Amino acid sequence: MEQNTNEEVVLVSACLLGQPVRYNGGGCADPALVLALAETEVIPVCPEHLGGLLTPRLPAELQGSDGAAVLNGCARVCDLSGADVSAAYVAGAHAVLALAQQHGATRAVLKQNSPSCGCGQVYDGGFHNRMVAGDGVTTALLRRHGIKVESR
Template sequence: MKYLISACLLGQAVRYDGGHCLVNALEQLLATGQAVAFCPEVAGGLSIPRLPAEIVAGDGQAVLSGQAKVLDSAGDDMTAAFILGAQRCLALAQQHQVSHVVLKANSPSCGSTQIYDGSFSGQKIDGQGVTAALLHQHGFHVMSEQEFLQQLQ
């Protein structure tokens, strides 16, 4: 199997706050050449650090269809950067012929089952982030780091 994994889960300091969320079991996949690291938000042109962003009025599917936007906490529209990052992630996944994608839970890019609701209050809703939605549309098996770890048990 070949994996595409959120760079923050591999210890790269690419999160909006300049941090990471290292998952040691995933780092082993990278070390053995079974994984490719990618951060769609950075690939879309966003800086590190950056203001937190959430999808407003929907989820990643709604963003891709033009029915929702990604806004940062100052109200600036980040939608174009999130879509560009998702498209670049899709191209990389196709180029490397990955079979599984492990993305950071709850992220407006990478959330695979839940995302924050757009109110910046910490509330979550069911739905996918922009990158997760685009990869899912193209037939990739997308999971969160928790789902990946559960499979190891």
Template sequence: MTARILVSACLLGRPVRYNGSAKTLAHSTLARWQAEGRVVSICPELMAGFSVPRAPAEIGAGLSGDAVLAGEGRVVDIDGRDVTAQFVAGAEAALAVARAHDCAFALLIDGSPSCGSGFVYGGRFDGTKHAGAGVTAALLRENGIEVFSDSEVDALDARLAPVG
């Protein structure tokens, strides 16, 4: 059986980001995975009912998705609205899709309050970022799914080699 990979929809060229843009990842390995039928596209924020475009959101107080899942952190949008519940709902929906498609791996856009896996923005909407994971990346990892950022395609490909 070929391993399936959960992939952020914005990396696949879909204009689903908060500002209506995509973050298309033009990488031959990703194209190969798509041709092999391995890719399962998700956007946790759309799955949670957010629109495109939408107000940008960040995890507050310099925390990360792990703190949000533990009830110790909040996700707020630039207008000060608490959107934590929606981000958690989106993460849970993404996990359900991963389980339904037997995805043991995920390739997610870094920096996002949902999908960030190496870094997230600090909650001040000033461009400051810090090490940490978004809510979806944190929930996937808690449930045994290996999460890679958009800059780690080659590492994910190497990790896939022994499992098919």
């Protein structure tokens, strides 16, 4: 999308824009979001890709708490095989923050429930489709830096 200097800059999960970057190789385009942001400078982001993870990849969930705890070293992100992928999630969160700062973004619209992008609720870490209160790693970092985050 083209830059419009009269509008704010918004980070948007690349999957919500239809890019096939989700763990399963799919996207989850949100046409209403795209339409709502038509006159806005949008910066597509995928924290997992920016952190070095590939698509497709095993699903991952937060274990031990939420994204803020991962940033503090008190919890982790593990994939379905049990591998700790926290470092990639933290690196991706910092890359997204750097993009926000570079482009002057003050708002982000991120994919709900994700261990990176979840806002207000995330999967509980047991891979049983149960939700708990909390934010993903990227959401937690952006909020720490005063960036407003909402999920879709």
